[in-house]
Amino acid sequence: MIDNKTYSLKDIIKTGLLSGLIALSLSVIGFITLLNKRELVAGILSLGHVFLFSPLIAFAYLSAVRIKDEGKYKILGSGFLIGILTSIPLLILALIEHFYDIRQFLVNVSPDLMEILLFNQGIVAGSIILMLGMGLVGLLAAGLQTLPENIRGPITYALTWTLLIGTFSEILSGRLRSFFGPQFVKIIFVRKALNPLVAGILLLFFAGLEINTQKRKKRDDVKRPWKNLDPRIKNGLGMLLLLLLPLVLGTYLTEVVNNVGLYVLMGLGLNIVVGFAGLLDLGYVAFFAIGAYVMGILTTQGHLGFVSMSFWTALPFSVGAATLAGIMLGIPVLRMRGDYLAIVTLGFGEIIRILALSDMLKNQFGGAQGILQIPKPNIAGFDLVKPEFLFYVILLGVLLALFVSWRLRDSRLGRQWMAMREDEDVAEAMGINLVSTKLLAFATGAAFSGLAGAIFASKLTSIFPHSFNLIVSINVLCLIIVGGLGSLPGVVVGALILVGLPELLREFAEYRMLMYGALLIVMMLLMPEGFIPSEVSKRELHAHEIQD
Amino acid sequence: MQRRLKDINFLDVVLWILRAVIIGAVIWGSIATIIENPYPINTWVETIIAGVAQGSLYALIAIGYTLVYGVLFMINFAHGEFFMAGILTATIFLAQPWGKSGFLNQHPLIGLAIITILSITISVGIALLTERVAYRPLRKAPRLVPLITAIGASFFWQYFFRGLFGSDVKGFPQLEILTGKISVFGILVLKTHAVVIVSAVLMLIGLYIFVMKTKVGKSIRAVAEDKDVAALMGIDVDRAITITFATGAAMAGIAGVLYALVFRQVHFFMGFIPGIKAFTAAVLGGIGSIPGAALGGLLLGMFESVGPGLFLEGLGIPAPHQLKDVIAFTLLVLILILRPQGILGERISKEKA
Amino acid sequence: MSKKLYIFSILIALSLILAACGGAEYDCEDALGCVSYAEGEPVRLASALVISGANADLGLDSQYGVEIAIAFQETLFGHEIELQAEDDGCSAEGGQAAGQKIVSDPTIVGIVGTSCSGAGVPMSKVVSDAGYAMVSPSNTAPSLTDPAVAWNPGYLRTAHNDEVQGKAMAEFALEVLGVTTAAAIHDGDPYTEGLARVFADSFEEMGGTIVEFTAVNKGDTDMRPALAAVAAAGPPEFIYYPVFTAEGGFLTKQAKEVSGLEDTILAAADGMISESAIEAVGEAGEGMYFSGPDLGFSGDLYDKFIAKYVEDYGSEPISVFHAHAFDATRMLLGCIEQVAVEDGDSIHIGRQALRTCLYATADFEGITGTLTCTEHGDCADPQISVSQLTDGEYVPVWP
Structure with missing residues (x-):
């Protein structure tokens, strides 16, 4: 982060204090205390310790890298110093807490936290242990750098x-x-x-x-036996693995994969709107909601239902309604650009949610009480109740959407979208009909989302307006950008990271959103072009550098 | 416009119909309400003043969006959290203990001044930290990337402060001198509302002078116009951007104190929705324009407050106030169809859009 | 060297596996199977409560109730008790995911959850299909215990069905306070909407007049326009808004500032019985009524509970459902104790036996009253109490 070449004592002190402040922050928000309950190696190491020491380890190692040519003793010394400095803010906290009850302000400065920081010792002994322990860890982390590569x-x-x-x-x-x-x-x-x-x-x-x-x-x-395989066999094997996935994963992980799959479906749709056509849409959840509600109303066996269709009969209606909504939203925003478009679409998403929630339409959409008793998809008289069966329905949808996206990207329409994304005026001058091109982007995107919504309703068997709030739109947008805007594999990877990972970290529930936020920032800082950048955006970034 | 001969007919017809439908519904609803006359005049006045007060708060927050947008062309999604952070901290450390000890009622002015200073300090501190860590390294990245880090920062700060202070609602003590109503030109106004409206106006005027008349303001405007040229002219671009963030966050910090005075409770989640509303207000007024943000905030507050009663009550719609966001967003669409650049926005060039 | 390491580690792993084989299997006769805990293994419960998002204090509070109940129990047949806390996200998808996660773990014996009715509907299905049992501390939607709609055989709750609480409040308003006109406000949450609607319907049935049934939004701060509409419609003598602390605080304080409502009696429900709600309503809440469980009479146990709560979590309870959660956990632990079969140092718990025991709960002395489960799992004490906020404290006034 510090760009000057000389890395002086002052910088080391700064680094140490910064690492200490981060450790302090993690402690006072209760993160360490929560994670401490979670042991990694029974009786020896808890996740709390890992996180308490992780800023120190990272900073000590990084500063060792900075001064790697300056001799072993200096490196080790800097590591030790950073360790000691890291402990200082924590010690101050412990001291203040010892003499004055700051828990009335900061609820998470609990006796448990003090036990962790002071290793179950008294204030004096504990402080010394913490300080020396951190010094030692800093020393080791810096020492790691001095080892040759084949050991490190x-x-x-x-x-x-x-x-x-x-x-x-x-x-x-x-x-x-x-x-x-x-x-x-x-x-x-x-x-x-x-x-x-x-x-x-x-x-x-x-x-x-x-x-x-x-x-x-x-x-x-390096052995790579799969390198010489026929691509068809490779694809076949991949497909087979995919089909067997639920067996390997079991119920819960399949459920996670299913949720990821629904987000992949939505991501692919939004990718067409934002990634291909360059139209920033913050209200994408609206189409998801429309798909789900149409499915709900047409199939429910509760008091709101009037036709009791099966999942498969209702599916085209759901997708059709979402597509239509896509076009209807598209028309008023045709001439809006950039962030104006973003806020209007955001508003559209909120309008749909509020209408579904409202007392005004309670007799049609169930209001706050939602729609219950939606049947699961049924194949030949067999209800697909378990996540393992639903997996195949979702897989089918995702493969279909992937195929459509892939074909569209390289089609005439796809090139028109990208031309429009680069420059609307030039695109129009080249004879591209902006109206139909934009509306087609909105419609296709909405169709995917409607499909996801329909499956979602049937998967949950009950839908409530609260499932369709702004956060869903934001999540989908984040995942396509983290994955790499415009990139199809990127959507899948983005969904795995931003939907799958938080789901697996369910036990950190209280801090899941905190970690999610931090993850978004870190990912974007490290990989601004996304995890798997699309070919086009790679070229663009490069061009950008030349321009500057 | 003339070039789009082929599309203009179809599209314009549809847009005209849409406009006619919205305006028609608004007029029809209003007339129905006026005929039905459900509220005494007094209620209307109260509702309007509440709308203006709420709008003033939106305006103060919206300015942060607009300022940052003006120089960086990015939507600073985390701005609502800056607003929350300052007043939440000040409430926990100052307002609540002082409320209990009675200090706040003995010396309300000194107390409020110190609370405001702490609120501003925390808001500005958080804003600068966010800018330094999450935005500055990405200044050359594609436009959507800082939007994502801003969203990340928003979640991060929300839950960071929840971890610090807990997830429950915190009461803000009631000030005796601000209890009750005063008469302004014969209209009874809540003292808190009066304070909010007056301070918001003063802040806006102050800010306008700062940006338009001072040297620092000039550098901000220069950076907003063109960063590269500004740098060539010897303006420290980073410094100008930092000042912009600090100014926006300071306004949010003050808005936080005013919010606490009117609503007397704070919460870690309180920044999210006002943040979105303020963003809406900034766009409504024309994003990048300071008077636009003020006007947008005011209009949005009014729509939300008066709209449901005026447009929907007469149509016999149950629970109209549940639909106030529908009204606000529909009117936003209407205004943006009429003026795609917002009410006071400049015609945006395509690089900025 | 690497190869040696390789072979060495594999050898050790293999020997460990061999050493483990050969434990006698227990012959389980339960229709839904058994959970077994060998010596030294903790008995495992799960909770699925809302611990993220805007309603987090509701769920966290309940989770604390569960944790304290476990702490008070200490051990079951010498086994420690462990809680796996999950988040229901207060949404249908969150409830389903949490449910799937819990039922994929066969070492979990019982579940306390969910917080929100919306999450409870799909989770009740998942949990029941898998043979588990769940007791919810705060689901109040009538549909959850209605066999024609969303009831499932593994579902019970210690929270009050809206039908009970809404009716009780209507009765209190009409008969005790003697008001004849009332208004009800909800915030679009299934819980508040359901409760407000039952109240309004019962109030009219019993001969009163509802002058306005309206709604605000979650996250709103300025309630004056909605309150002004209520004032203009009557003004009513009584307003019931069974919402949560944030919106409730705004409604209470602003109601006092809207002309026409200065003397109207305000009332809310158990979503606003907490220290934080008292703080939020401030002086404006003086004299306000709250429907909910009667926590006053439970005496010693509750005092002990509160002391532990303050010690462990650094504040007074932040919501009211900790009490229901505490009772739900104690019900579960009590039934586990009853149906567990000791087998040397290990214990076996039949899942069907556990369900049967839970449904058979009768006259269980909890801190929310005397709990008796109906055939569809409504276990709350039907006695709703109304308390009044007097000098910053809830004082029971009825019955």
Whole structure:
């Protein structure tokens, strides 16, 4: 972050204090306390400790990288100093709390937090342990930098993977249990944490793995057996894996994948509107809502229903209604640009939600009480109740949408959209009919979203207006940009990161949104063009650099 | 416009019909309401004043959006959180303890002044931190990227402050000198409303002078016009942008105090919806224009307050106030169809759009 | 060296697996299967409450209630008790996801949740289909215990059905306060809308007049226009707005400032019984009425509860449903204790037996009253109490 080449003592002090402030922030908002309940390695290491020390480790390592040519002692010294400095804000907090009750202001400065910070010791002994402990950790983190690559690599690799396995042990233990039985799981995991012995084994295993890879790389004989396969066989195998996915994942993970799938569907639709055609739409949830409500009204067996259609009969109506709504929204905003378009579409999304919620239309849409008793999709008299079955319906929808998006992108219409995105006036001058091109973008995008909404309603069997608020639109927009605007694989990856990951981190519920926000910022800072940038935007970014 | 001969007929007809329908519904509803005459005149006056007060708050927050948009062309989604952060902190550390000890009622002016200073400090601090970490490194990135970091920052601050202070609603003590109503030209106005409206007007005038008459303001305007040329002219662009953020956040910090005076409760989630409303107001008035933001905020507050009673009550629609956002957004669409650049906005060039 | 590491780690892993094999299986005769806990394993409960978003204080408060109930119980047959806290997101999709996650874990025996009725509808289905049992501390929608609509066999609740609470408030207003005109306001939440509607319907049925039934939005701050409309329609003698603290605070304070409503009696429901609500309504709330469970008579246990709450979470309860959650958890733990079969140091709990026991709950002394479950899982004490805010404290005034 600091660009000057000389990295002086002052910078080290600044870094140390910054790391201390971050650790302090994580502590006072209760994050550390919550995570401390979650052990990674039973009896030894909790997630709370990892997060308490993580800013220190990161900063100590990074500053060691900055001064890597200045000799071992200076590097180690800087690590130690950063460690000590990191502990200072925490010590101040502990001292203040010791003499004065600041919990009346900051609710999360609890006795539990003090126990964590002071390692269950008194204020004096605890402070010394914390200070020296942090110094030591800083020293080690900086020391890591001084090690040669062939030692450092395996160490970081092994640590990362073991910690990841520990973090996701809850989900892993569930899956392992269903494959190998509860006895097996009991050995590997003690409650939700890794058995220390197993953690040791994992460390050795991953270290060995990495050493092996490094050796192979050196000898340049990295095995890639799949490289020579026929692409058709490759695709076939991929498809087969996809079809077997629910069996591997089990109920809960399939449910997560299903939710990701619905967001992929919406993402693909919004990708056409924003990514291809360049029309910023912040009210995309409206079409999702329309799809869901049409499905709900046409199929419900409750008192709001009047036709009781099946899922498959109602589906075209849902998608059709959403498409129509897309066109109707499109017309008034045809001449609006950029952020004016954004706010009007946002308004449209809110209008749809409020109307669904309103007392005025309660007899049609159920008002606040929503629509209940929506049947699940049914194939040949068999209700698709379990997530494992619904998976295939969603997969079908996603594949269809992917195919359509892919074909459209390279079609004449797709090129018109992109021309319009680059410059509306020039596009028009080239003979592109802006009205129909824009309306087609809105309509296609809305159709995908309507499809997602229809499946959503049927999947939940009940819908409430609150499921269709602004956050959904924001989520979808975030996921296509994080994935890489205009890129189809990007949509899938974006949805996995922004919908799947928070779902897996369900146990951090209170802080999920905090982590989500931080994740958005970090991802964009590290990869402004998205996770998998589209070819076009790669070129654009490059062109941009030349222009400047 | 003349070039679009082929499309103009179809599109214009549709837009004209849309306009006619909206205006027709508004007029029909209003006439029905007036004939039915459900409210005494007094109620109308109260409702209008409440709308103006609410609108003044929107205006103060909207200015932050407009200022930042003016120089960076980005929607600073996290602005509502700056508004929340300042007053929430000031309430916890100052207003609540002082309310309990009675200090606030003994020395209301000094107390409020210190609360305001803390609120501004925190709001500005959070804003500058956000700018430094989440926006500045992305100044050259595609336009949607800072929007995403802004959304991220919005969530982050919301839940950060929730972690700090807890998720419950915090009461803001009632000030004795601001209890009750005063008579302005024979109309009874709540003292808190009067304070909000007067301070908002003063702040707006002050800001206008700051931006238009001072040297710093001039540098902000220069950066808004063209960053590269401004840099060539020896203007420190980073500094101008920082000042812009600080100014917007300071207004939000003051808006927070006024909000607390009127509504007397604060909450970690309180910034999100006013943030969106203020963004709407900024666009309504023409994003990038300071008087536009003020006018947009005022209009939005009025629509929300008066609209449901005036346009919907007469049509016999149940629970009309539930639909106030529908009215606000429909009128927004109407205005933007008539003037796509907002009420006071300049015709935006395509680089800015 | 790497190969040695490799082989070494695999060998150790294999030996561990072998060592683990060979535990005797318990022969479970329960129709829905059993949960077994071996020696040293904790008994596991799950909660699915809203702990993120604008309603977070509602769910967190309930979660604290669950945690305290577990802390008071300490152990079951020498097994510790562990809680897995999930978020229901206060939405249908959140409830379904939380439900799927919980039922994918066979070591969980019972569930406390959900907070919001909207989340409860799909979750009740998921949980019941999987053979689990859930007790909700704060779902109040009548549909959830209506077998014709959304009831499922694994679902119970300790919260009051809106039908009960709305009717009780109408009765109180008409008969005790002697008012004849009233207005009701909701905020579009299924809970507040349902309760306001039942109140309005009952009030008219019993011979009163509803002058205005209207709504505001969640997140609104300026309630004056809606209140002015209420004033213009009557003004009514009584306004019932069973909303939550944020909107309720605004409504209360602003009602006092709208001309015509200065002397109107204000009333809210259990969504606003909390320290934070007292703070939010401020002086304007003096004399206001609240319907809800009667927490006053439970005496010692509740005092002990509050002391623990303040110690652990740093504030007085932030909502009211902690009490229902506490009772729900105690009901669950009590039934686990009843139906668990001890087998050496391990215990086995039949899922159907647990359900049967829960549904058979009768005269259970909780802090929200005496709980008896109906055949469709409404367990709350039918006795609604009305308290009045006097000098910043809730004072029971009825019955």
